[in-house]
Amino acid sequence: MSKLAYQRLDDLLELLAKQTAPLPMKELAKSFSISERTVRTDIANLNDLLSNVGAAITLVRGQGYLLTVHSKEQFNDWWTESMSSADSFLTTSEERQAYLLFLLFKNESPLSLDDFLDRLFISKNTFYSYLKTARDNLLSYQLKIVNRPNIGFEILGNEFAKRQAISDLLIEKDLQEYLIGFTEMELALFDNIDLELLQKLELDYLAPLELLDSDYYHKNILSHFALALSRFLAGHEMSEFPLRVPSLKQHAQKALRHFLAELDQAFDVQLTNEEKEYFTYYLALNAPRLVETEATSHSSTETAQSIVAELLQAIKGTSNFDWIEDKMLVEDLTSHIEGFINMNLMEARRSNPLLATIKKSFPQAYDLCLTHLEILGKKHGLYFSQDEVGYIALHIAGAMERNSSSNHRKYRVILVCGTGRAMSRIIEAKINKYYQETIEVVDRLSYVELQQCDLAAVDFVITTVPLEQLSIPHIYINMAKLDKEIVKIEPFIENFKGAKSEIYSLFHKEFYLHEDSESKEQLLKKMTQQLVQKNFVPEDFHDSIMKREAINQTNINEWLAIPHPMSLSAKRSAVSVAVIPNGVDWGSGDLVKFVFLFAISKEDYEDTEEIYSLLLELMEREDIQQAILQQSDYQSFLTHIKQL
Structure with a gap:
């Protein structure tokens, strides 16, 4: 915004400029936490300014x-x-603090106290408050802000640390604005170079390196290149590069060498070796697949291949998802993990700007990766951070999407026949003839054997013996009219399919709580005990839940959590629900109000994608959330959930 007399005038004008209908006085006063009298004073001050630029605020x-x-x-x-000026950053207190840092880094000579007060439109007390925050933020970079008497304030420290601080503290990596071009702050920081020319040279000469598979990391490369060139041209050369610079693969070395030579010519500079090391490092950091490993050129590839094979085997063993032969997934994962291994060789870490989105949008894929990568990382001497787990989860989520329709598992069925095994074999053969794509007969039992059988891992029963009561769905077929009766199974499957996809069947009244809890641990203990008592889960289910929580908290935002065990150990599938009106501390200060504890059997895991989708929908519906919080009975909960 423009340089108005004080920040609230900027904010008030911006708010009114966005409206197409009049805003009531009470709403304006409430928006800024001021009296109606103060609002009228602000509007009078704005009208004094606007009268000169063809506008007015009218009642x-x-x-x-x-x-x-x-x-x-x-x-x-x-x-x-007004909006194109540097002061357009100054719409909030945080942006004013950022602008203070911008001035310290950008100005070639120290700035006095009056300079800062004039440019920031703040009081002396506010300035020193901002200055303390700036000093605290710079401590981790070993940078100091000093005030030289009669000269002014400036930042002392090495050039590499200053560039790190500028990148981390000033260039906000907002995905939307950051990816589609240079941000306002970048344009202001790099105003001494032709950014379009730099981008054209980078795209032309580094095209063989295929840097465009990730917009985010490509933009990081370009942003660091612009930072280096801008600082170098302003006279801020690096005297040394303090980090280990990796060796690039030969084709990458060649492409970068040509690019840097063209950069020297286009911008009339002669980059030093230290500056070239800076370019090399940030290219490698954001495209680690270009790094050449030290021992042999195949070592990181072989390790990556082993990790991928072990990961997919572990996922298959615990969830029934079988992607071992998915060539696209194997190739993509191997390439990604090879790059991750190369970053470890650089002793570097990179952040994942999509981590929060991945956790919220693909919680099933994220969790599949998290527990297995914890084990695989220790085995191979690697540490998979949450950021890295998020990237790998994206590949797994893609495999889920590709295979969800084509690889649906068969229904597991027990065949009950009271006339002996020979007849049961005949019936099984006829079932296989008609339904080999949808049914797997896992066992053939007599009626007596059925009474003693654990049916937790079975979808339904086909029986030639009339059964009055059974804990799972079943269909009776009359052996006297066998061929005609077999055909009845098809509509039964269709009805059963609808019932199975009815995710609300995972909820049970006896596994529903609507009450406050003293602690997360007490709540989870109570929820798991209910499941144990009904024989849905084994005795050690709670221990497995807490072990999983110890790896990483299971809340997917500040108010919703989906705790679950380390492995799919449930005997029967259910989702236990706890609604905590006042919230329970889930860690890191998050007061979780909705807990959906997953007790899912291995056989049902592939079918739980809908429950994840339901919870993601709940996250977007504040009206449903409030209704569930206010009404305590189970039937109301179910009614509201079914509205999603």
Whole structure:
């Protein structure tokens, strides 16, 4: 915004500019936590300014205040000029603090206290408060802000640390704005170079390196290149590069060498060896697959292949997802993990800007990776951070999506026949003839054997013996009309399929709590005990839940958690629900109000994707959340959940 007398005028004008209908006085006062009298004073001050730029804030009687533009050309020119100035960063306290750092890094000579007060529109006390925050933020970079008497404030420290601080503290990596071009802050920081020319050279000369598979990391490369070139041209050369610079693969070395030579010519500079090391390092950090391993060129590839094979085998063993022969997944994962191994050789870490989104949007895929990579990392001497687990989970989520429709498992069925095994074999053969793509007969039992059988891992029963009561769905077929009766199984499967996809069947009244809890541990203990008592889960289920929580908290945002065990050990599938109106501390200060404890059997795991989708939908519906919090009975909960 423009340089108005004080920040609230900037904010008030911006708010009114976004509205097409009048805003009531009470709403304006509430928005800024000020009195109606103060609002009228602010509007009078704004009108003094706007009268010179073809606009005014008018009162629409009975409705509120509205920004009226009399001369669009005059107002738009003023608005555009104001928004394009460096002061457009100053719409919040945080942005003013960032601008203070910007001034310290950007100005070639120290700035006095009056310089800062004039540019930031703040009081002396506020400035020193901001200065303390800036000093605290720079401590981890071994940078100091000093005030030289009669000269001013400046930052002391080595150039590499300054560039790190600029990148981390000033260039906000907001995905939308950051990816589609240079941000306002970048344009201000790099105003001494032709950014379009730099980008063209990078795209032309580094095209063989295929850097465009990730917009985010490609932009990181370009941003660090711009930072290095801009600082070098401003006279801030690096005297040494303090980190170990990796060796690039030959084709990458060649491409980078040509690019840097063209950069020297295009910008009339002669980059030093230290500056070239800076370019090399940040290219390698954001595209680690270009790094050449030291021992042999195949060592990281072989390790990556082993990790991928072991990961997919572990997933198959614990969830029935079989992607071992998925060539696309294997190739993509191997390439990614090879790059991750190379980063470990650089002793570097990279952040994942999508981590929160991945956890919320693909919780099933994320959790599949988390527990297995914890074990595989220890085995291979690697540490898979949450950021890295998030990247790998994206590959797994893609495999889930590709295979969800084509690789649905067969229904597991027990065949009950009271006339002996020979007849049961005949019936099984007829079932296989008609339903080999949808049914797997896992056992053939007599009626007596059925009474003693654990049916937890079975979908339904086909029986030639009339059964009055059974804990799972079943269909009776009359052996006297066998061929005609076999056909009845098809509509039964269709109905059963609908029932199985009815995710609400995972909820049970006896596994529903609507009460406050003293602690996360007490709540999980109570929820698991209920499941144990009904023989849905084994005795050690709670221990497995807590072991999983110790690896990483299972809340997918600040108010919803999906705790679950380390392995799919449930005897029967259910989702236990706890609604905690006042919230329970889940760790890191998050007060979770909704807990969905997953007790899922290995056989049912592939079918639980819908429950994840349901919870993601709940996260978007504040009205449903509030209704569930306010009404304590199970039937109300189920009614509201079914509205999603």
